[in-house]
Amino acid sequence: MQAPSHAPHKVAWLFTYPDTYEIGLPNQGLQILYEIVNERDDAVAERSYAPWTDLEAELRQRDMPLFSVDTHRPARAFDILAFNLSAELTYTNLLNCIDLAGVPIRSAERRADDPIIAVGGHCTYNPEPIADFVDIVALGDGEELVGDITEVVRDWKASGRTDGSRENLLRELAQIPGVYCPSLYDVSYDGEFLAEVTPRYPDVPAVVEKRTVADLAEWPYPKNQLVPLTEVVHDRLNVEVFRGCTRGCRFCQAGMITRPVRERPADQVRTMIQNGLERTGYDEVSLTSLSTADYSDVQRVVEETIDDPANCGQVSVALPSLRVDAFTVNVAAKIKSARRTGLTFAPEAGTWRMRQVINKLIREEDLYGAVESAYSQGWRRMKLYFLTGLPTETDEDTAGIAELARNCVKIGKQYNKSASVTVSVGGYVPKPFTPFQWFGQNTVDELHRKIGLLRDETRRAKGVQMKWHDPKATLIEGIMSRGDRRLGPVIEEVWRKGGVFQEWSEHFAYDLWIDTMAKHGLSVDWYVHRHRTEPEVLPWDHLSAGLHKDFLWQDWRDALAEVGLPDCRWTPCYDCGACTGYGIEHIVASATPPAGGSQGTGQDLTGGASVPVTLSPRPSVGSLT
Amino acid sequence: MHLRFRFNKSGKVRFTSHRDVARIWERVLRRAGLPLAYSEGFSPRPRLSFGLALSTGYESDAEYLDARLREPIDFHDLPERLSALLPVGMDVTGVVEIPSSADSLQQAVTSCRWEVDVIGVDEQIAAEAVARALAATEIVVTRERKGKQVTDDLRPGVLALDVLEPTESGCRLAAELGTQPRALRPAELLNALEPRLEALVVRRTHQWITAGDERCEPLAIAPSPATSNIEVS
Structure with missing residues (x-):
């Protein structure tokens, strides 16, 4: 690895992950942008991570700033501090990092010689709660955006930055498609409701559209994945096999905002795997995407990787985010040959009715088939991931989770006496740009009650372990997920009172959040538990992930009517807007869905991918009940 | 074939733990393309054994590692090759073949x-x-x-x-x-x-x-x- 070389004419980026090094280093988005920027002649990139509380105390005591891990350069010496925000609970760490960098935390107080504070990542599709603290928000894929931003900042630097020029710079940055500058918009309220978000200048776009990389094949990054010397999470080679997902799970923000599906060509995936293994020395490669079993060439890539003589039979392949209806004995048999990697299936809900509501169209038989494939190939343990607190969920749906788990163990016992499953339950948080964005989140008490119900149901079930996410953390995430600019002072005060590392249970300060909300006269119930109505102006309405709001509303009504929607990559278009709005299309190698399970069609597709999905007309739905 | 390596550890890399050093070595030996022998079982690991653990933060001129290979190799240029792949502050300063009956470093x-x-x-x-x-x-x-x-x-x-x-x-x-x-x-x-x-x-x-x-x-x-x-x- 070459040391980053700084020069006065270069735009210096400090990519910062607002959590620990161990959590942040593997982040692929950050590594991709770091590499792309460093390949430019007019830019240089380094990285930084949030210092743990002990290091922060040492830094503050010695009056030392946040610094880069690459060359230990102070953060203020960079032109752009760019943060990856993948979780709302890291917002207070964002403030802490800006403050540790020696930069005013409020955008309005920054001067010409202060770095630009940029954010990107899935959370920033609703950046309003942190609008006061950031200068620019990058929406969507960053591969092209970092170059566009670099050029504007480079020219601004060359022109000599003056105090008055900072707002001009932001206005110029706002011309770049995908760049949102919160300070260039006025927000007005009608009572407690949002009335309007309007640009302050005619040249600033009224709606900011996300950026989408049309073809992943043009961006084979990271080419040089970073190899940490200390152990981190996901400590293995990662190769992204596709971006986007059109399964249409209604709770899933990632699937909605990253459309359309763009597969990486199998040959390029293989090259990236072999080059990556050679460069890093890892013995495990993870094929990443939102649903890797849907990758057209998953079987081929897994087989060729396992069988490549260069890998000496010692390289294992991990497939995160598996859909059960596409996980077959063939895949199971192949991935176990070096080392059995952990298996996690995500049925998400306990009954077919509930899965139709959330549009996770997998049948019970699909799950049992996948689980049997795994147990029959020697796995003894697997993890099943579920959500609770979903729209229309009844106790029968919740209890269905335990029923599925018990049945999975029963199947496993046929192959191994010690077969077990771990049921992991998360409380559902409605997210912007999903059909469930109008849904009122369950209360902490309700989530506790449902988890209690499940614990009772699984307590006596041998071989079923249960884990759950703290409903209180789910609530605080919910405040920010769909919050507006009025939350800024709350986030600031929680940070000032020491509420950092809120994703970590030992630091999570529930009461501090609740008290601070009350102190600022904001109702948790209004932000979190209230159902939104169709005409309501949502805080992110001036941003766009390409999805038409009426498509999302129709999908929300379909959900309440328990109507599922097949995957549009293999069927005609519903015109959600993500392709048509940007003149792009799915890039999928195979016109038929992968073999195995029902693929949401209700048909038996275990025989192979030869059966194309047949279309049924999209049912029309009556009024919302 | 059994090889014994001697290496040093100094400078910033001294803050890596014993377990981290073990992982660094696994990756380096694979990058060098050595025909490592693997253990049997559900989760095969390369058959490497380190001597007495060095406390995190300590430096050393005398760390040792025994590695078992599937087949004999010419190892005269290994110190140079491996040092180039190791992090700054770690260098291989010697390698010998040892009899398969040799006592472990720990013993x-x-x-x-x-x-x-x-x-x-x-x-x-x-x-x-x-x-x-x-x-x-x-x-x-x-x-x-x-x-x-x-x-x-x-x-x-x-x-x-x-x-x-x-x-x-x-x-x-x-x-x-x-x-x-x-x-x-x-x-x-x-x-x-x-x-x-x-x-x-x-x-x-x-x-x-x-x-x-x-x-x-x-x-x-x-x-x-x-x-x-x-x-x-």
């Missing part, structure tokens, strides 16, 4: 020599503390082990202890400490001295295998013609 090594830079004391106070320790018939300490208080006599493990020279912030001690049945750690000894001394930098300079009156370093157990014991400065 074979009997003592380690350490250089310890202590701070906040001058040479004379350090010399007095050293003299007191050497004159003592026993140095009894209590420590917690698996939740219980146990007492230990450190004195038998102190094979040699000297003040070497003054440094900018204190002085440098040299110590040879026994490793059998339990390795005596420099920090434990410093804690037990009167007055108690505090280390800034600790460096392992040698590991020794003593048998009777003979003493040799772990690379020297090999049949001599096959060795490639190069010195890297």
Whole structure:
């Protein structure tokens, strides 16, 4: 690895992950942008991570700033501090990092010689709660955006930055498609409701559209994945096999905002795997995407990787985010040959009715088939991931989770006496740009009650372990997920009172959040538990992930009517807007869905991918009940 | 084929733990394309064994690693090749083939020599503390082990202890400490001295295998013609 070389004419980026090094280093988005920027002649990139509380105390005591891990350069010496925000609970760490960098935390107080504070990542599709603290928000894929931003900042630097020029710079940055500058918009309220978000200048776009990389094949990054010397999470080679997902799970923000599906060509995936293994020395490669079993060439890539003589039979392949209806004995048999990697299936809900509501169209038989494939190939343990607190969920749906788990163990016992499953339950948080964005989140008490119900149901079930996410953390995430600019002072005060590392249970300060909300006269119930109505102006309405709001509303009504929607990559278009709005299309190698399970069609597709999905007309739905 | 490597660890990389170093080695040996032998079972791992763990933060000129290979290889250029792949601050300074019957490093090594830079004391106070320790018939300490208080006599493990020279912030001690049945750690000894001394930098300079009156370093157990014991400065 070459040391980053700084020069006065270069735009210096400090990519910062607002959590620990161990959590942040593997982040692929950050590594991709770091590499792309460093390949430019007019830019240089380094990285930084949030210092743990002990290091922060040492830094503050010695009056030392946040610094880069690459060359230990102070953060203020960079032109752009760019943060990856993948979780709302890291917002207070964002403030802490800006403050540790020696930069005013409020955008309005920054001067010409202060770095630009940029954010990107899935959370920033609703950046309003942190609008006061950031200068620019990058929406969507960053591969092209970092170059566009670099050029504007480079020219601004060359022109000599003056105090008055900072707002001009932001206005110029706002011309770049995908760049949102919160300070260039006025927000007005009608009572407690949002009335309007309007640009302050005619040249600033009224709606900011996300950026989408049309073809992943043009961006084979990271080419040089970073190899940490200390152990981190996901400590293995990662190769992204596709971006986007059109399964249409209604709770899933990632699937909605990253459309359309763009597969990486199998040959390029293989090259990236072999080059990556050679460069890093890892013995495990993870094929990443939102649903890797849907990758057209998953079987081929897994087989060729396992069988490549260069890998000496010692390289294992991990497939995160598996859909059960596409996980077959063939895949199971192949991935176990070096080392059995952990298996996690995500049925998400306990009954077919509930899965139709959330549009996770997998049948019970699909799950049992996948689980049997795994147990029959020697796995003894697997993890099943579920959500609770979903729209229309009844106790029968919740209890269905335990029923599925018990049945999975029963199947496993046929192959191994010690077969077990771990049921992991998360409380559902409605997210912007999903059909469930109008849904009122369950209360902490309700989530506790449902988890209690499940614990009772699984307590006596041998071989079923249960884990759950703290409903209180789910609530605080919910405040920010769909919050507006009025939350800024709350986030600031929680940070000032020491509420950092809120994703970590030992630091999570529930009461501090609740008290601070009350102190600022904001109702948790209004932000979190209230159902939104169709005409309501949502805080992110001036941003766009390409999805038409009426498509999302129709999908929300379909959900309440328990109507599922097949995957549009293999069927005609519903015109959600993500392709048509940007003149792009799915890039999928195979016109038929992968073999195995029902693929949401209700048909038996275990025989192979030869059966194309047949279309049924999209049912029309009556009024919302 | 069984190979034994000697390597050093100094500078910033000293803050990596023993387990981290093991992982670094696994990746480096794979990157170098060595035909590593793997263990059997559900989760096969390369058959590597490290000697006595070096405390995180300590430096060393004398770390060792035994690696088992599936087939014989020409290893004369390995120190150079591996050093190029290792992180800054880690270099391979020697490699030999060892008999498959050789004792493991953990079993074979009997003592380690350490250089310890202590701070906040001058040479004379350090010399007095050293003299007191050497004159003592026993140095009894209590420590917690698996939740219980146990007492230990450190004195038998102190094979040699000297003040070497003054440094900018204190002085440098040299110590040879026994490793059998339990390795005596420099920090434990410093804690037990009167007055108690505090280390800034600790460096392992040698590991020794003593048998009777003979003493040799772990690379020297090999049949001599096959060795490639190069010195890297």
